[in-house]
Amino acid sequence: MTAGAxxxxxxLGLTALGALSGFxxxxxxxxxxxAAFRDxxxxxxxxxxxxxxxxxxxxxxxxxxxxEDGYLRAVGISLAAAVSTVVGGLVVSSLAxxxxxxxxxxxxxxxxxVVVGSFLLxxxxxxxxxxxxxxxxxxxxGLPALILPALGNGLAVFNLRQAFLxxxxxxxxxxxxxxxxxxxxxxxxxxxxxxPALIGSGMILFVSQWDSYLWPLLIISDNDNATASVAIxxxxxxxxxxxxxxxxxxxxxxxxxxxxxxxxxxxxxxxSATSGIR
Amino acid sequence: xxxxTHQIRRGARTGVLLAFTGPALAVLILTRLxxxxxxxxxxxxxxxxxxxxxxxxxxxxNFRQLFTSAAFWHVLGVTVWFVVLVSPVIxxxxxxxxxxxxxTMPMRGLWRTVAFLPSAIPSLGLTVMWGVALKPTGxxxxxxxxxxxxxxxxxxxxxxxxxxxxxxxxxxxxGYWMVFLIAGLLDIPREILDAARVDGATPWRxxxxxxxxxxxxxxxxxxxxxxxxxxxxxxxxxxxxxxGPSEAxxxxxxxxxxxxxxxxxxxxxxxxxxxxxVLLGTTVAVQFALLGERE
Numbered sequence: 001m002t003a004g005a006x007x008x009x010x011x012l013g014l015t016a017l018g019a020l021s022g023f024x025x026x027x028x029x030x031x032x033x034x035a036a037f038r039d040x041x042x043x044x045x046x047x048x049x050x051x052x053x054x055x056x057x058x059x060x061x062x063x064x065x066x067x068e069d070g071y072l073r074a075v076g077i078s079l080a081a082a083v084s085t086v087v088g089g090l091v092v093s094s095l096a097x098x099x100x101x102x103x104x105x106x107x108x109x110x111x112x113x114v115v116v117g118s119f120l121l122x123x124x125x126x127x128x129x130x131x132x133x134x135x136x137x138x139x140x141x142g143l144p145a146l147i148l149p150a151l152g153n154g155l156a157v158f159n160l161r162q163a164f165l166x167x168x169x170x171x172x173x174x175x176x177x178x179x180x181x182x183x184x185x186x187x188x189x190x191x192x193x194x195x196p197a198l199i200g201s202g203m204i205l206f207v208s209q210w211d212s213y214l215w216p217l218l219i220i221s222d223n224d225n226a227t228a229s230v231a232i233x234x235x236x237x238x239x240x241x242x243x244x245x246x247x248x249x250x251x252x253x254x255x256x257x258x259x260x261x262x263x264x265x266x267x268x269x270x271x272s273a274t275s276g277i278r
Numbered sequence: 279x280x281x282x283t284h285q286i287r288r289g290a291r292t293g294v295l296l297a298f299t300g301p302a303l304a305v306l307i308l309t310r311l312x313x314x315x316x317x318x319x320x321x322x323x324x325x326x327x328x329x330x331x332x333x334x335x336x337x338x339x340n341f342r343q344l345f346t347s348a349a350f351w352h353v354l355g356v357t358v359w360f361v362v363l364v365s366p367v368i369x370x371x372x373x374x375x376x377x378x379x380x381x382t383m384p385m386r387g388l389w390r391t392v393a394f395l396p397s398a399i400p401s402l403g404l405t406v407m408w409g410v411a412l413k414p415t416g417x418x419x420x421x422x423x424x425x426x427x428x429x430x431x432x433x434x435x436x437x438x439x440x441x442x443x444x445x446x447x448x449x450x451x452x453g454y455w456m457v458f459l460i461a462g463l464l465d466i467p468r469e470i471l472d473a474a475r476v477d478g479a480t481p482w483r484x485x486x487x488x489x490x491x492x493x494x495x496x497x498x499x500x501x502x503x504x505x506x507x508x509x510x511x512x513x514x515x516x517x518x519x520x521x522g523p524s525e526a527x528x529x530x531x532x533x534x535x536x537x538x539x540x541x542x543x544x545x546x547x548x549x550x551x552x553x554x555x556v557l558l559g560t561t562v563a564v565q566f567a568l569l570g571e572r573e
Contacts (some may be wrong), residue, residue: 022389060462092301099298103291118310128538129313151308170425211400213513229402250403258398
């Protein structure tokens with residue numbers, strides 16, 4: 001075999017391997033999408049396995065009954081919580097990151113270790129005592145209860161500090177000479193220069209809130225304030241035969257962050273290549 | 279004189295530091311330190327079952343009770359077993375995907391995105407879709423029967439429940455960790471790989487002797503960060519198995535919440551949580567050291 005043919009065979013093998021491995025992830029997702037739009041009567045009559053992957057009927061019944069059950073309200077609450085978490089979390093973590101970069105004393109190092117270390121711990125593991133703390137403070141059952149614990153995110157603080165460290169000190173000094181205080185340097189120099197890190201950290205914050213299930217389950221007792229995940233779980237039993245509605249609801253739950261991730265995945269790879277998360 | 283200005287400047291710097299980190303510290307105290315302190319405190323006390331307001335300090339009694347109970351050791355065993363089941367799949371799987379999707383091939387970007395897609399599915403979404411697919415009469419069992427294999431119990435069988443939850447978890451996470459390893463792979467200087475190739479290294483040799491050693495730190499990071507994440511998996515266990523069948527899937531995280539909410543034994547739950555925190559704290563310390571190494 002010539003070298004050229006060998007390369008061609010190798011490339012063909014890699015292409016096949018790439019597609020096969022991709023199918024491991026693509027087929028279940030495809031199945032979910034098809035099933036969410038399938039006519040419930042067809043689902044019952046269909047016995048063929050391949051048939052479950054081919055869309056033969058189209059029905060919005062699942063979505064309709066989800067809306068009738070008030071799912072849109074739950075999605076709205078999840079969105080409000082996630083967006084507030086991104087905004088509030090970026091404020092909290094970028095301010096802290098600036099503090100750690102602008103002031104380099106021993107105290108700043110210790111605080112950095114404490115803040116990032118504690119925030120790397122998923123707060124869900126503290127959910128049980130956190131419920132008592134929040135109930136005592138009268139914070140249970142509302143949007144603040146969902147948002148507050150998610151504001152502290154170790155990776156977000158770490159990312160932003162890493163990005164701020166890469167801002168040339170000469171620039172900050174030049175601004176200082178021009179009489180710019182810390183707040184102005186933070187706002188007019190550091191934040192605009194670190195947009196990719198802000199986007200990456202914003203994604204991390206969004207996903208952490210959007211993914212949460214245990215915490216909203218424990219802290220929100222009023223059904224009208226349930227988040228999307230909790231609303232789905234309250235109607236879902238794994239052995240129930242009507243999956244249309246659950247799948248339609250899951251699809252909505254998936255599509256919203258997927259759109260965001262598709263736009264930012266490349267950025268995420270780029271930003272984790274320049275920051276220290278590896 | 280200069281000593282005094284130095285002191286003033288240092289005071290001002292501390293002021294700036296505290297002003298900027300203030301909001302983060304407030305969140306830290308309210309949502310991390312307060313519950314940690316509370317659980318530590320509560321794990322050393324006992325509440326009178328007939329009078330909820332009266333409690334007494336009982337020292338290590340709650341912990342002694344935990345560690346002398348066979349049920350708790352079972353829970354610890356399930357937790358460790360769960361981590362042991364998920365971690366290799368995640369590390370080997372994400373490394374394989376990262377290696378594969380950094381080769382030259384058509385539609386590479388698309389496949390990368392596809393592999394990453396499951397990470398966009400919230401844990402409850404994963405639970406619902408796999409719960410339906412893997413139920414006794416579900417599509418996976420129908421497929422098995424169609425090709426002449428026996429149907430499996432999956433999460434409804436005591437033997438398969440934990441591995442099933444582990445697989446669902448790994449399927450949903452492997453593409454996420456792949457991203458970190460792709461970043462690590464792209465970071466390896468081309469010259470090093472070219473040099474290896476000029477020296478006549480086979481692809482396998484190149485991977486084992488050049489790529490793997492240079493990828494050590496990102497791999498370690500994935501292993502440790504993923505372990506932290508696996509410790510707190512809750513949704514699939516609560517929704518699909520509720521800790522069963524016959525306690526086969528009651529991990530420490532699940533059991534702690536159950537002790538607090540279903541059995542209403544706050545003190546016991548707090549003691550369990552302290553154990554979980556010690557396990558996690560150790561892992562996070564390792565993770566932090568790995569992040570620090572990167573600076």
